[in-house]
Amino acid sequence: MKLLFDQNLSHRLVTLLDAEFSGSQHVRGVGMATAPDPAVWAYAANEGLAIVSKDSDFQQRAVLRGHPPKVVWVRLGNCSTNDVADLLRLRHADLLAFEADPVASFLALS
DSSP states (O other): OOEEEOTTSOTHHHHHTTTTSTTOEEGGGGTOTTOOHHHHHHHHHHHTOEEEESSHHHHHHHHHHOOSSOEEEEOOOSOOHHHHHHHHHHTHHHHHHHHHOSSOOEEEEO
């Protein structure tokens, strides 16, 4: 599963999670640090990436539009980058099942 980390998450997650989610990207790394949500959505869909965000905007978009792309909504509140990485590692199997589910559009993790 390849992830696209939204601007509200650290770009360091790409490196921290390379073993589990190889090929993942951060919006900053692809020149979309200030891009509007529709542009990020289109990029993720075209590149086969699931958007990972702490922002409810993408979750709402997933409910309205379906997928692709799929959306992972991180619901940890104020936390460290390592906390987010630990959560995604801990829920790795759930994320793979989510990716394989032909119906699911978003997954909330906390």
